[in-house]
Amino acid sequence: MLCPELDPATVPRPPRTDPAEQRFKDQAKIVADRVRTCAGKDPDLARSMTTANIARDMDVIRRALGEKKIGYFGNSWGTALGATYRSLFGGHVDRMLLDSVLAPGEAVARSDDQAAASEAHFGDFTRWLAERDGQYGFGGTAPAVTQALLALRSRLAAQPLADGNREDHWANGQLLAPRAGWAAAAQALVAARDGKPPTTTAPPASAPAGNGFDVGYRDGEIGFVLAAVNCNDSPGARDIDQAWAHGLELAARFPVAAYEPGGDARCAGWPFAPQPTQLVRGSSPLQLVGHEFETNTPFPWAREMQARVGGALLTVADDVHSSFARIPCGAKGVEFFTTGTTSNGMCAG
Structure with missing residues (x-):
């Protein structure tokens, strides 16, 4: 569904000269109003966009292909989809590998x-x-x-x-x-x-190669999909004042990580109640991969997922999100998919 209201180029931003609290709340309200408008264009579609329903769509594809079982490799949010599919359709999973694992049952980051x-x-x-x-x-x-x-x-x-x-x-x-x-x-x-001219800054992280389906941001549809899936799956932060107050608490606890004033109010405009995903332990072969120093999907989430759904957990000693397929250790993933051999060890990032 197109939602030009959420195209970043069209979303106004409060002046930087405004006080931080006012700027945060004004921006959050602007986005919340636009999210609500987009959801109201097709409420049934908006309400249906959950990770569980996307997993059901994936099983329709499996049936259409005539396959009894599938192999699955997912990273980042793809780990939420994989864990959900395995919980709903475990009998149709051959082998599954999940890299940079989200917290179990969460599509929205904690x-x-x-x-x-x-x-x-x-x-x-x-x-x-x-x-x-x-x-x-x-x-x-x-x-x-x-x-x-x-x-x-x-x-x-x-x-x-x-x-x-x-x-x-x-x-x-x-x-x-x-x-x-x-x-x-x-x-x-x-x-x-020392007041000297700037030196070379830290190099940007390398981007993974494209997969042939890469398209630019178009008419806000990506923003709508993210809002729909995140806020349907998770209670999220639906109150702007509470989000600001919580942001201040984080700033007090984490003076570097939470230095920028603000909070998480991404679900403030979402009009539907959350439908959290229910995960269960499965018996099909599962290899989880966590990154020891990562901050995007912190390593403890991988341990939580293992405790919830089972499987082996391989630890990569780096801080790079979803790097497994791009490092020598990725050979362990190939071995897993070809022989079923899992690993609970460590490897270099």
């Missing part, structure tokens, strides 16, 4: 867990810098590094550097750089601390 994982990631960065104090000079212990970095962030909030691009939000982004970008982020922070 922001508290993500913030906790990101704050822990920052803690790892401070320890890494402390071990290299002679090179970067932020302190010889993690607490000393933390104090120095937060002081630098505060200084840049009060006095951004002359180039106009290095201020507190920029600094906070460097504090949360991915592991592969720690050296570049450290060099950039040193330059900012």
Whole structure:
């Protein structure tokens, strides 16, 4: 269903000069009103868009192909779909591999867990810098590094550097750089601390190859699908005031991960009650893959999923979302699909 109201190019944004709370609530209300408008165009379709119904559609495809069983490889939200399909149609699963696993029964991310994982990631960065104090000079212990970095962030909030691009939000982004970008982020922070020209910033994460079905964002349909599936599946945050208050709580607990003021009010405009997915343990071969340091789908979610639905859990020692198919360890996935051999071990990211 087309929903041009949710095309990012058409959604107005409150002025940056407005107070943070007003800006958040005004933006959330704008989006909520547009989500409600889109859902009202075809209420029956909007209400039907759940992960469980998508799993049922997938089984229709299986029947149409004349297959008794299917193999399934899913990552990110695809893990929610896979776990749901296996719960509903376990007898039709040959082998299933799920990488970067969502929390069981959730299509919408749990922001508290993500913030906790990101704050822990920052803690790892401070320890890494402390071990290299002679090179970067932020302190010889993690607490000393933390104090120095937060002081630098505060200084840049009060006095951004002359180039106009290095201020507190920029600094906070460097504090949360991915592991592969720690050296570049450290060099950039040193330059900012010393008032020198900017250095090379952390490299962007590599994007996976396209699958032939890649299309651009068109008329807001992707935004509508995300709102429908997320908010039908999960209670989500439906009250804007509560979302702001919770965002403040997160900021107090996680001063780096939740530095940007705000909260999660993505379901504030959704007019239908949630229909949470019910997962059950299955007997078909299942290989879960979790990433030890990931912040998008934190590793504890993979353990939760294993406890709920069973299967083996392979741990990848990296922080890269859905990287399994692009690293040498992916050979274990090929082995699983060809022989059924599962792994509860670890491998390099």
